[in-house]
Amino acid sequence: MPTDNEFTRILDWPGYRVYRQEIDEKSKTLKLWVRRKRGNRKLECSGCGRKFAEACDVSERAVRDLPWSAFRTTVFIEVCRVKCPDCGVRVEKVPLLPGKAPFSKRFEDAVGQACESASARQVARRFGVPASTVRAIDLRYLERWSGSRRKPALRQMGVDEIYLGKKEKFLSVVCNLETGEPLWFGRERKKESLDEFFQTELSARQRRGIEAACVDMWKPYRLSIEQWAPNCRIIYDKFHIMQHANGAVDEVRRAEFFRKGGSMRGVVKGKRWLLLSRWVNLDTGKKRQLNTMFALNRRVMKAYLLKESLDRLWTYHYEGAMVRYLHRWIDQLRWQRLKPFEKLAQTLLDHLDGILNYCRTKVPMGVVEAVNGNIKSLLRRGRGYKNLHYLLLKAQRMAVTRTEFVAFAKAA
Ligand SMILES: [Zn+2]
Numbered sequence: 032m033p034t035d036n037e038f039t040r041i042l043d044w045p046g047y048r049v050y051r052q053e054i055d056e057k058s059k060t061l062k063l064w065v066r067r068k069r070g071n072r073k074l075e076c077s078g079c080g081r082k083f084a085e086a087c088d089v090s091e092r093a094v095r096d097l098p099w100s101a102f103r104t105t106v107f108i109e110v111c112r113v114k115c116p117d118c119g120v121r122v123e124k125v126p127l128l129p130g131k132a133p134f135s136k137r138f139e140d141a142v143g144q145a146c147e148s149a150s151a152r153q154v155a156r157r158f159g160v161p162a163s164t165v166r167a168i169d170l171r172y173l174e175r176w177s178g179s180r181r182k183p184a185l186r187q188m189g190v191d192e193i194y195l196g197k198k199e200k201f202l203s204v205v206c207n208l209e210t211g212e213p214l215w216f217g218r219e220r221k222k223e224s225l226d227e228f229f230q231t232e233l234s235a236r237q238r239r240g241i242e243a244a245c246v247d248m249w250k251p252y253r254l255s256i257e258q259w260a261p262n263c264r265i266i267y268d269k270f271h272i273m274q275h276a277n278g279a280v281d282e283v284r285r286a287e288f289f290r291k292g293g294s295m296r297g298v299v300k301g302k303r304w305l306l307l308s309r310w311v312n313l314d315t316g317k318k319r320q321l322n323t324m325f326a327l328n329r330r331v332m333k334a335y336l337l338k339e340s341l342d343r344l345w346t347y348h349y350e351g352a353m354v355r356y357l358h359r360w361i362d363q364l365r366w367q368r369l370k371p372f373e374k375l376a377q378t379l380l381d382h383l384d385g386i387l388n389y390c391r392t393k394v395p396m397g398v399v400e401a402v403n404g405n406i407k408s409l410l411r412r413g414r415g416y417k418n419l420h421y422l423l424l425k426a427q428r429m430a431v432t433r434t435e436f437v438a439f440a441k442a443a
Contacts, residue, residue: 038063041099044127046071047108054102061102064091066109074111078118086111087120094128095160096135103159106135130171143172147432150412166421173424183210185237188263189399190246190256191271192220193406202419203228203252206402208245208395212430213402216419222251229259243392245399247271248382264392267385269345270400275378276338277307279371283334291328306331310339330369337363337372350390354383405429 033041038049042063051064074083089111096104111123129136145154146169154169155162187208192201203217203224215232217224229238241260245268246252256263284306288296305313305321313321325332341360347353361376379386406426409416416422 039065042096042106044106047127051107059101059103061099061104062107063104064107074113075124076113076115076118076121077124078115078121080124081115081117083113083115083123085113086123087114088112092128092133094133094135095138097138097141129175132167132171134168139168139172142168143176146172147428170418170421170424173421173428176428177424183207183212185214185233185241187243187394188214188241188245189268189402190225190244190252191399191403192247192249193403193410195410204402204406206399208243208398210430211395211398211401213406213423213426216423220249220251222255225252225255226259229255243388243394245271245394248275248378248385253385264388265385266388266392266394267382268389268394268399269342269396272344272379272386273338273342275375276341279369279375280306280331280334280338282371283369284331287328287331306335309342330367333367334369334372337369344386345389345396348390350387353387353390357383357386402426402430 032054033052035049035052038052039047042049042065044065046068047065048068049063049065053062054060055062072084074086075081076083089109091107092110093105093107096106098104108125108128110125110128112120113123115121127136129139132139134142142154142158142160142165145157146165149157151162151165151169155165158165160168185207189204189206189208191204191206193204194200195202201218201220203220204213205215205217205225205228206213215228217227238260239262241263243264243266244256244260245266246256248267248271253265256265281303284303288300302320302324305317305324308317310318310321321335325335337360340363344353344356344360347356357379361380364372364376406422409422409425409429413422413425416425
């Protein structure tokens with residue numbers, strides 16, 4: 032059996048020494064009692080940081096610490112209270128104990144780190160604590176991280192909406208295009224939703240510092256940006272416009288599905304995903320499936336080709352060339368009687384200035400899409416992030432550590 036001294040060295044809690052120990056081999060538990068080392072006498076008020084030499088009382092707290100091999104470890108630590116003239120009777124500040132919860136800082140850090148690559152349920156099994164506790168620890172871990180870091184300036188922003196479902200409807204998401212990090216979530220997608228971001232998150236100076244915003248062709252967002260960010264150029268970006276083009280393809284597919292009926296249904300059924308994919312991303316088998324469908328239905332083929340060719344609009348870097356390409360694209364719609372695409376063409380013409388802004392201000396492509404994809408994957412994995420604050424911190428941490436930035440690389 033190791034001595035108290037040896038336990039002190041292995042435990043390695045700076046400023047503390049083990050004075051009692053208990054090992055239970057049957058239940059695989061290790062209990063250690065610690066108190067301050069002789070040279071570590073300065074007490075700090077947890078409210079204001081003022082230093083004290085005297086404690087007014089001492090109590091014992093039990094906290095879970097990292098396991099020692101198969102042994103679950105509990106550390107019993109003496110915690111003092113001080114009589115602070117500013118804060119009253121206050122517990123001392125102990126760096127090893129980040130909060131009131133019964134866990135040491137390094138236990139919480141280990142749980143938080145594990146949560147970066149595994150679900151709360153998996154982490155719960157590994158550490159032997161309930162999943163709800165894991166989530167609470169993870170939230171504190173993320174809050175400490177967020178509170179200790181400097182946030183980069185916002186010069187280029189992305190605004191997007193995420194559909195949560197029938198009940199909760201939409202979530203508005205603001206991100207920093209330069210860092211690829213989500214900054215804020217708001218309920219719904221009204222002008223008021225985005226107004227709240229500008230009002231509560233940014234100073235007037237910060238709002239003036241925003242030079243560009245990638246947004247969907249969605250009036251409420253535009254109105255809010257125009258009101259709050261006077262120097263901001265609105266850019267209708269490729270990701271959002273291609274979402275509309277995909278929507279148009281899907282409308283054509285559905286119309287054909289109902290119009291033709293019978294044999295056609297079998298061919299078109301279940302092909303939605305294929306039609307929304309880029310041709311370059313499909314393997315030979317998938318391309319063949321599409322070609323079979325196109326041979327039977329010219330309208331669906333036309334819709335697909337129109338969507339694919341619209342994508343090329345963003346290869347142009349001069350306004351004139353971009354406008355010419357767009358007009359040529361719209362000319363192809365003549366005599367096609369593809370209503371969803373005629374509607375899209377009109378929308379594009381109505382928002383032409385914002386589309387051309389892509390040539391005037393350089394913004395990174397694909398960031399809004401990547402942020403959106405990461406949040407959706409978190410939502411899928413976590414099932415019901417009731418706490419939006421937690422979801423945001425999680426997504427921010429993910430962006431900074433690039434844990435799952437697959438979409439980011441693909442879109443670039
Ligand atoms: Zn104080």
